[in-house]
Amino acid sequence: MDISAVPQQGRGFRPLPFWAGIVLVGLPVLLAIIAPMISPLSPVRQSLRLALAAPDLAAPFGYDHLGRSLMARLGEALRLSLTVAAVSALSAAAIGLALGATASRKGGMTDRLLTLLADSVMAIPGLLIVLMVGVIVPNKPLAFWLGLTLVLWVEFFRLARAASRPIFASPAVQASGLLGFGKAYVFRRHVWPELAPVMLTSTAFGMATCIMTIAALGFVSAGVRPPTPELGQMMVELMPYWREAPWALLQPVAAIFSLILGLNLIAGSRA
Numbered sequence: 719m720d721i722s723a724v725p726q727q728g729r730g731f732r733p734l735p736f737w738a739g740i741v742l743v744g745l746p747v748l749l750a751i752i753a754p755m756i757s758p759l760s761p762v763r764q765s766l767r768l769a770l771a772a773p774d775l776a777a778p779f780g781y782d783h784l785g786r787s788l789m790a791r792l793g794e795a796l797r798l799s800l801t802v803a804a805v806s807a808l809s810a811a812a813i814g815l816a817l818g819a820t821a822s823r824k825g826g827m828t829d830r831l832l833t834l835l836a837d838s839v840m841a842i843p844g845l846l847i848v849l850m851v852g853v854i855v856p857n858k859p860l861a862f863w864l865g866l867t868l869v870l871w872v873e874f875f876r877l878a879r880a881a882s883r884p885i886f887a888s889p890a891v892q893a894s895g896l897l898g899f900g901k902a903y904v905f906r907r908h909v910w911p912e913l914a915p916v917m918l919t920s921t922a923f924g925m926a927t928c929i930m931t932i933a934a935l936g937f938v939s940a941g942v943r944p945p946t947p948e949l950g951q952m953m954v955e956l957m958p959y960w961r962e963a964p965w966a967l968l969q970p971v972a973a974i975f976s977l978i979l980g981l982n983l984i985a986g987s988r989a
Contacts, residue, residue, distance in 0.1 A: 736983065739985075739987065746800070749973075750796035757789040757793070759777060761787065761793070770963045777790070783956065788966060795947040799948070802859055802928060806925075806928050807924035810874055813875075818879035820832070822882040836872045844931070845931065845935075848935065852940065858941060877916055882909055886909075891908050926985070932948065932949070933974050936952075937950035937951070949974050952969075953970050
């Protein structure tokens with residue numbers, strides 16, 4: 719029997735935590751997509767006679783303290799958090815990868831300047847950067863995107879710079895340069911295949927960081943303004959009513975927990 723074939727068969731196997739993470743992330747994503755179809759009510763429409771009312775056909779998750787549909791608000795909040803988190807993490811990954819590969823390939827003064835820039839950004843607390851951008855940019859989703867991208871690109875830069883250095887020094891890349899192949903070919907053929915696993919793992923971690931940061935800003939009333947729904951803001955609004963309607967407060971808490979745990983399980987299983 720040729721045992722060399724055994725590892726080949728298991729290469730596509732994913733561990734149980736990976737699939738658990740897919741389920742934990744998939745459920746909130748599915749809710750964000752189907753919530754408008756199931757609950758046609760507006761997430762900002764108030765009806766005080768329905769305050770803290772139990773679930774019904776129009777609002778399967780019940781109503782908040784102002785009589786607004788919790789399913790509609792939760793779906794809207796999830797769409798905001800997921801969209802901003804995905805766009806911010808991917809933007810930071812693209813910037814960090816480009817700058818990290820450039821610093822590693824060029825070296826010298828370029829490497830030192832880019833590393834100094836990254837170290838300078840790391841010296842400032844990430845939450846403070848997002849708050850400062852929020853003061854300058856009035857549009858909160860745009861401010862979240864800019865601020866989170868400014869915070870996250872440093873980690874991608876450091877990873878790309880460290881991981882691509884031995885790749886650019888490898889005989890395959892050196893031979894490609896001598897044969898006249900361009901930078902795009904070298905990156906596509908040699909650099910990206912080696913960096914992709916670690917960059918994708920870091921992107922999942924980055925999305926979890928974004929979701930937590932957006933919720934934390936909403937929790938301290940520094941995020942999006944009411945009545946726009948946001949997960950951290952929903953927690954603050956519903957906390958005084960946890961005795962009367964604990965199921966209402968549990969919904970944004972469970973959504974944040976599910977997303978962050980799921981993304982970390984996915985990222986950890988890929989590491």
